[in-house]
Amino acid sequence: MKNRKKIYEGKAKILYEGPEPGTLIQYFKDDATAFNAQKKAILEGKGVLNNKISEFIMTRLGGMGIANHFIKRLNLREQLIREVEIIPLEVVCRNVVAGSLAQRLGQEEGTALPRSIIEFYYKKDELGDPMVTEEHITAFNWASTQEIDDILAMTVRINDYLSGMFAAVGITLVDFKIEFGRVWENDFARVILADEISPDSCRLWDTTSGEKLDKDRFRRDLGDVIESYAEVARRLGIMKDMPTVIQGGLH
Numbered sequence: 001m002k003n004r005k006k007i008y009e010g011k012a013k014i015l016y017e018g019p020e021p022g023t024l025i026q027y028f029k030d031d032a033t034a035f036n037a038q039k040k041a042i043l044e045g046k047g048v049l050n051n052k053i054s055e056f057i058m059t060r061l062g063g064m065g066i067a068n069h070f071i072k073r074l075n076l077r078e079q080l081i082r083e084v085e086i087i088p089l090e091v092v093c094r095n096v097v098a099g100s101l102a103q104r105l106g107q108e109e110g111t112a113l114p115r116s117i118i119e120f121y122y123k124k125d126e127l128g129d130p131m132v133t134e135e136h137i138t139a140f141n142w143a144s145t146q147e148i149d150d151i152l153a154m155t156v157r158i159n160d161y162l163s164g165m166f167a168a169v170g171i172t173l174v175d176f177k178i179e180f181g182r183v184w185e186n187d188f189a190r191v192i193l194a195d196e197i198s199p200d201s202c203r204l205w206d207t208t209s210g211e212k213l214d215k216d217r218f219r220r221d222l223g224d225v226i227e228s229y230a231e232v233a234r235r236l237g238i239m240k241d242m243p244t245v246i247q248g249g250l251h
């Protein structure tokens with residue numbers, strides 16, 4: 001495993017060549033970035049927590065027929081995944097007004113939306129991930145209309161399932177960002193869920209207190225970032241699988 005080939009190093013994860021063709025190893029770093037990497041820090045234990053939380057969520061989604069890249073967790077920081085051809089879109093699904101929606105359109109954070117909103121952003125750090133419409137997506141061949149339909153249908157199902165799953169443990173799923181990719185089967189490309197689903201990519205609020213349990217704690221300097229991610233893991237019932245160094249000191 002020492003001399004394996006690094007395929008890509010991003011802000012939060014590293015991708016290495018996997019043991020079989022068509023597989024990769026996804027390594028979760030402790031690095032935290034926000035505002036397109038203008039703000040940076042190392043949050044000890046974040047990678048371990050996100051690896052485990054993303055494994056849990058992807059496994060649950062797979063169990064209800066939402067195809068995704070997760071194959072198995074290899075160790076505390078790494079998981080084996082199917083290699084996909086990433087569709088260069090960040091798909092954001094919102095249930096409650098927060099973040100850029102509040103800012104851009106002058107809406108009050110915390111307002112429940114009458115129906116969920118799905119937005120597309122073009123994945124391009126140099127451009128600051130600008131919002132795009134389906135027409136831009138097809139005009140520039142980022143995805144076909146069929147693929148957009150599949151992405152929308154999967155996103156609605158993911159939102160319904162995860163909203164219920166988090167509600168059951170007293171957490172409101174305010175919004176989340178997901179990524180999709182293509183896997184090729186003969187000449188046919190199928191779209192599956194990729195990347196990660198974790199408190200880095202979701203807004204999660206305690207339903208009773210409204211307390212934020214996600215990356216906004218880092219973005220907004222609210223403190224207790226790792227403690228909040230650990231609280232999410234604890235409520236999902238997976239904190240017992242964490243090493244004692246992560247559990248130690250956390251309530």
Ligand SMILES: Nc1ncnc2c1ncn2[C@@H]1O[C@H](COP(=O)(O)OP(=O)(O)OP(=O)(O)O)[C@@H](O)[C@H]1O
Nearest residue numbers: 010011012013015069081082083084086179194195
């Ligand atoms: N199954 C997969 N196959 C191939 N690439 C993947 C897969 N899952 C996720 N990726 C890509 O791997 C990278 C993960 O790294 P990370 O999330 O740290 O990137 P990032 O700094 O957020 O940058 P990016 O803007 O590329 O997402 C992302 O570019 C993501 O799109």
Ligand SMILES: [Mg+2]
Nearest residue numbers: 010011012195
């Ligand atoms: Mg990323």
